[in-house]
Amino acid sequence: MFPADLxxxxxHEWLKPTGDGTALVGIxxxxxxxxxxxxxxxxxxxxxxxxxxxxxxxxxxxxxxSELNMPAAGExxxxxxxxxxxPEAVNEDPYGKGWMVKIKLTGDSAGLLxxxxxxxxxxxxxx
Amino acid sequence: xxxxxxxxxxxxxxxxxRALNAKMVDFGGWDMPVQYPGGIIAEHEAVRTKAGLFDVSxxxxxxxxxxxxxxxxxxxxxxxxxxxxxxxxxxxAFLYENGTFVDDxxxxxxxxxxxxxxxxxxxxxKDFAWVQxxxxxxxxxVVNESPATGQIALQGPLxxxxxxxxxxxxxxxxxxxxxxxxxxAGIKCLIxxxxxxxxxxxxxxxxxxxxxxxxxxxxxxxxxxxLVPAGLGCRNTLRLECKxxxxxxEIDDSIHALEAGLGWIVKLDKGDFIGRQALLAAKGxxxxxxxxxxxxxxxxxIARDHxxxxxxxxxxxxxxxxxxSPTCGINLGLAYVPTELAKIGGRIQIEIRGRAVDAxxxxxxxxxxTK
Numbered sequence: 001m002f003p004a005d006l007x008x009x010x011x012h013e014w015l016k017p018t019g020d021g022t023a024l025v026g027i028x029x030x031x032x033x034x035x036x037x038x039x040x041x042x043x044x045x046x047x048x049x050x051x052x053x054x055x056x057x058x059x060x061x062x063x064x065x066s067e068l069n070m071p072a073a074g075e076x077x078x079x080x081x082x083x084x085x086x087p088e089a090v091n092e093d094p095y096g097k098g099w100m101v102k103i104k105l106t107g108d109s110a111g112l113l114x115x116x117x118x119x120x121x122x123x124x125x126x127x
Numbered sequence: 128x129x130x131x132x133x134x135x136x137x138x139x140x141x142x143x144x145r146a147l148n149a150k151m152v153d154f155g156g157w158d159m160p161v162q163y164p165g166g167i168i169a170e171h172e173a174v175r176t177k178a179g180l181f182d183v184s185x186x187x188x189x190x191x192x193x194x195x196x197x198x199x200x201x202x203x204x205x206x207x208x209x210x211x212x213x214x215x216x217x218x219x220a221f222l223y224e225n226g227t228f229v230d231d232x233x234x235x236x237x238x239x240x241x242x243x244x245x246x247x248x249x250x251x252x253k254d255f256a257w258v259q260x261x262x263x264x265x266x267x268x269v270v271n272e273s274p275a276t277g278q279i280a281l282q283g284p285l286x287x288x289x290x291x292x293x294x295x296x297x298x299x300x301x302x303x304x305x306x307x308x309x310x311x312a313g314i315k316c317l318i319x320x321x322x323x324x325x326x327x328x329x330x331x332x333x334x335x336x337x338x339x340x341x342x343x344x345x346x347x348x349x350x351x352x353x354l355v356p357a358g359l360g361c362r363n364t365l366r367l368e369c370k371x372x373x374x375x376x377e378i379d380d381s382i383h384a385l386e387a388g389l390g391w392i393v394k395l396d397k398g399d400f401i402g403r404q405a406l407l408a409a410k411g412x413x414x415x416x417x418x419x420x421x422x423x424x425x426x427x428x429i430a431r432d433h434x435x436x437x438x439x440x441x442x443x444x445x446x447x448x449x450x451x452s453p454t455c456g457i458n459l460g461l462a463y464v465p466t467e468l469a470k471i472g473g474r475i476q477i478e479i480r481g482r483a484v485d486a487x488x489x490x491x492x493x494x495x496x497t498k
Binding site for chain 1 (some may be wrong): 162363453482
C-alpha cells in the first residue's frame with residue numbers, strides 16, 4: 001500500500017525522487033481512499049515555484065476538497081494534464097497514472113517520512 | 128466530530144456494513160456507512176439507473192395514538208392532516224412559533240386515531256420531547272419506537288421488480304406516498320412507497336431484530352439485477368439533485384417554512400397550528416431571501432455546503448448544500464440569496480477558499496425522473 005521507494009508527508013502526499021534532481025509528487029493510497037471519488041484536480045502552472053509545505057493545488061472529490069501541499073521545495077517542470085479528463089486515475093493508480101506534478105528539487109527532502117514511518121502514522125490515524 | 132466509534136449509536140446493520148467494507152462516519156451521533164467500496168458515483172448511478180439499498184434505521188419513529196391524536200398532530204404540523212386517508216403519507220414539519228424548523232418529517236396515517244411520525248435521526252430526541260411536551264393537553268399516547276424499529280430503503284427504477292417476488296402484497300397498486308402492512312421475505316413490515324432520492328422505491332420498516340435478515344433477503348433478490356448497497360454519500364447527492372431539504376442545511380431553527388420554498392406544506396386555512404401566526408404575517412410581506420439552485424460556470428469551481436454568497440466583497444447569502452452532480456455532470460448547489468437576485472438565469476458569486484467565482488441561477492429540481 002505504501003511503496004518503499006517513495007517519501008511521504010504527514011499530509012498524505014508522496015514524493016518519488018527520480019535520481020537526477022527531479023521528483024514526482026502525488027497523494028497516497030490512504031489519502032485517495034479517504035477522499036473517495038476524485039472529480040477534479042487543480043494543478044499549478046509549469047514554472048511555478050513552491051516552498052516545502054506550501055499549497056500547490058487542490059483535489060476535489062464528490063464529498064469534499066483537500067489541499068495539496070508540496071513535500072519539498074521545488075519548481076514545477078511538468079503537470080499531469082491527463083487528470084483533467086481522467087481524475088479517477090488518482091483513485092485507481094495513486095502512485096502511477098495518478099501522479100500530479102514533476103518538480104525540480106530546489107532544497108533538501110530530508111524531513112520526509114519513509115514508508116515504515118508513514119504506515120505507522122496512518123495506522124495511528126485510522127484507529 | 129472525533130467521537131470514538133465505540134460511543135456512537137449503531138443500527139442493527141452495523142456489522143453488515145463493516146462486513147461489506149463500508150467506510151463508516153459519525154453522522155449525527157450514529158456510526159453510518161458513507162460509502163461502500165464501489166464509491167459514491169457508482170452507488171449514485173446505480174440508484175438512478177437500477178437500484179440501491181440504504182440503511183436508514185437511524186431515522187426516528189414516534190407513534191401517536193388515541194382520541195386526541197389527530198388534533199395533536201394538526202397542532203404540531205402545518206400540513207392538513209385531516210385530509211390524509213388511512214394508508215396515506217405526507218411530508219410536513221414541526222415548526223416553532225416563529226415559523227422556523229424544529230425538524231421536517233413524514234406523517235403516516237395508520238388509523239383514524241393513529242399516526243406514525245418519521246423524523247430525522249439527529250433530531251429524534253428533541254422531536255420526541257417536543258411532541259411529549261405538547262401532548263399533555265391531548266387524549267393520546269406518544270411512544271418513541273425508534274430503538275425498536277429498523278428501516279431500509281430500496282430505491283431506483285428496478286425497485287418494484289426486485290421487491291415483488293419477496294412478498295404476497297401487490298406492490299404496483301401502492302401509490303407514491305402511500306403505504307401498507309405486509310410480509311417481505313417472511314418478515315412483518317410496513318411497506319412505504321417513499322424515498323429521498325427522486326426515484327421510485329420502497330422504504331421498509333420492521334422490528335429492529337429482523338433488519339439484517341430483511342436487508343440480506345432484499346440484497347440477494349436484487350443483486351442479479353444490479354442492486355448495490357448505497358451509503359449516505361450518494362443519499363446526499365441524490366437528494367440534492369432533487370432539491371429535497373436536509374435539516375441543518377436548507378432548513379433549521381433560523382429559516383422559516385416560506386423562505387425554504389416549502390409553502391406547499393403550509394395550509395394556513397386548515398385551522399390553528401404552531402407557527403401559523405408567524406407564517407401568516409410572513410406571507411403578507413415579501414420574503415427578504417429565497418432558496419435558489421445554481422451551477423458554477425467553471426469545472427474547477429466546486430461550491431460546498433455553508434460557503435458564502437458574496438457581492439462586491441460583502442456576504443449577501445450562503446450556500447446550504449453543494450456538490451459535483453454525478454447525474455447532471457455539473458457543479459450544483461442550493462443557496463439563500465436576496466429575493467431581488469433570485470431570478471433564473473441571474474448571476475451570483477460564491478466565495479470558494481477566498482476567491483469569488485461566478486454561478487448562474489438555474490431551475491430546480493436539477494433532476495426529475497422521466498417516468
